[in-house]
Amino acid sequence: MLVLGAGALGSYFGGRALERGLDVVFLVRPRRAEQLARLGLVVESPLGDIRRPVATTDRAGPGFDVVLLSCKAYDLEDAIATIRPAVEAGACVLPVLNGLAHMDTLSAAFGRERVWGGLAKCAATLTPDGVVKHLGDWRWLIFGEQDGRMDGRAAALAAALGRTRGLEAEAVPDIQRRMWEKLVHLGTVAAGTVLMRASVGEIVRAGGTEFLLTLLQRNADIAAAHGHVMTPAFMETYRKLFSDAASTYTASMLRDLEAGGRTEAEHILAWLLEAARRAGVPGEIHALAVLHARAYDQRRAAGRL
Template sequence: MTRIAVLGPGGVGGVMAARLQRAGHEVTVIASERTAAVIASGGLHYTLPDGSGEASVEARSMLAEPVDVLVVATKAMELLSALQRVPVGLLGGTAVVPLLNGIDHVAFLRAELPGADVVASTISVEATRHRPGVVEQVSGFADVGVSLASDGGQLWAELAEGAGCTVTTVPDDATVLWRKLSFLAPLALLTTSAMASVGEAIASRSDLVRPLVDEAAAAAGTAGVAIDADVIETRLRSLPGGMQSSMLKDALAGRAVELDAIAGPIIGALGRDGARATVQAVSGILAATA
């Protein structure tokens, strides 16, 4: 049995906590005082493609003892404050697995948690937290990418696979991070700039689809990661028309959106002149959410 803590039991974090607990591991969720109290008293209720139930997890507002694996599933802009709930002294040798959007968080965590083994990893899943302690995996897939560049990568790959995820491993950090972002950025920016699900967004903003994909692929190329833009566009167009990106869900709910994490690396890699479609989409999102 592996001791696992999940920092941020929202949609993605809650679903992974449930999956890992069902796989037989000892799971603790770390959340705000209110959310931790709700889960401690009422449990973590989940809906997955193969059924619903209640995961037997411990809930705390602070990590109180060492764990083998710490899964970080906060929003990118909440990462710094969330880390205050995890004493650095408890993480010596712990495999820290951030399932965040973007690129820069891996280097940030390695600087902030020098004694931990930070594993570059991504997850592609549509998950929703309906309310504290109630989560649902909406998509039929939960795809996890893992870099084997750090010692904990193999451990995390085995845990994710044992929890029912489809796991792909790669030898380096850049590949796993940019493979996710090169698909997520066009999806998130397109849907949120149109304030519409993916099918409607593709129809109403067809002029943005290929430029967003090309810019994401070009940005990945600056990091030495080869992305086939044709494959990304085909994948976007094959998504269920009613699918909403997590950024769109946040915008519609009046929550902050992760523009820095998702659009920032592309603009940073190509400059504003080289990322004109991305800049245009960001401007549209800022206007729509002002």
Template sequence: MKVAVMGAGAVGCYFGGMLARAGHPVTLVARPQHVEAIARDGLRMETKTFDERVRLAATTEVAGAKEADVVLFSVKSPDTESAGRALLPFLKPDTLVLCLQNGVDNAERLRTVLPEHEVAAAVVYVATEMAGPGHLKHHGRGELVIEPARASGGVAQALVAAGVPTEISSNVRGALWLKLIINCAYNAISAIAQRPYGENVGSVGIWDVMHDVVDECVAVARADGVQLPADPHETTRKLVATMPAQYSSTAQDLARHKPTEIDYLNGYVVRRGQALGIATPANRVLWALVKLMESKR
């Protein structure tokens, strides 16, 4: 299975690296500093179970995705449409584009610019970061939930064989919303404090704030007709035990003076709440504070 990773940051490098390690030809489309390091030394995968240098192709050019059987689409949410348009000339008619992005509406947005191609949403549960050029650090988990599509079964089998627990679910929308709720509870707080999840939840009042955030998200989801696959409060509370040392992607973006995806996390809940007549004050405060911190860049 020929694989391309569009926007190969920490998430894309993890799943692309796992497939390359299993023998699939993989090309990462990534930033120059990562491409140079990977071309020279391979992708260093420092995970919970192994620390290896994995050989695979890497390029800064979107043409690296040409003729791929599956594209792991992991660009930042604000770049969804522009990256999709750039990718279009290089896709085969039967290429599956698998969205590994934060947020709940990226696959829908991507379909508007790739109307003739199969696009499937995926829910990602993994804690990773790029610890340096070409250096992926894995903090925990590493599973996927994939939307049904013509090629989903074969891709899921390849991922499972590569050591990535993968499930195909007809309720990916619910799973995406459940992950969105978790991200809304953890990401902004980690970004504002610049501390990992485990340290934050021990601070006075933080669990109460997170509880309010989750309540608001659940109210918006239900008003939007979403069927959540699990208890969001219980799932949120359990997460910290699996990745206590994790800094959220929003925290990592702020620390590196990069734009965040907060508009597609708490900000999305605020917008949907407005449209559906649901008040979301806790989400609004977290969204506004992260936007304020972004403005200091």
């Protein structure tokens, strides 16, 4: 496995893959390479810490079965150029980027047969000193080949990774539906917490339950209009999540924003807004979230944060 980057998700899943005995190499920039050489890979997790030396490289090449692509969506074009030698030599791509916009771009670059669908359910963050902090017990890596094949390389990777305390890996035949489920969830927490600059629990305690549940339903309506109806069990699970007054849950987009960094608003919130408009779903909340994020981008570009 070649892991592009050793940020939060790349480090967590790459580290767990090492624990399972896979041959893992991290393709990283010089600063991160220096951290990994000095400290090793350090992941602090309630499901078991990871502290171990790792192999790194500064370029892709032949010899890999799969590339774990865990970059931010705004770095996708550079990532495609970086991993191209490995993919052209035979590797498949397992992207765990947020949203759905990247799938067409990757398929156009490498062909659908080389690009799997994938999603990660894992809250983690990379600190400036190079330590990855796993925030909670979410540990799922779900992926599948776009044609639904269950006897190929994706199934073999799922079997190799297995289901352990620190990682539950699963190959599925319906990865598009699973990715839409994640987008319904992610679009709700991202738009909600970014607009309010608060956690789910803080929004609920401020009287915002109806706001969050309306946003959840709008995202479900968008998915349904695009052929992916959310199940009653899914909706019930996330209605509970977005009604929890004790929740500290925030989107990574909010954490990026509060740190003064770039966000994936264009790839998630703006994409959902356009999908809502195509489907005839009311999009005023999404439009406000996009406006909020773009106004932040203006302030960031001008150095006024």
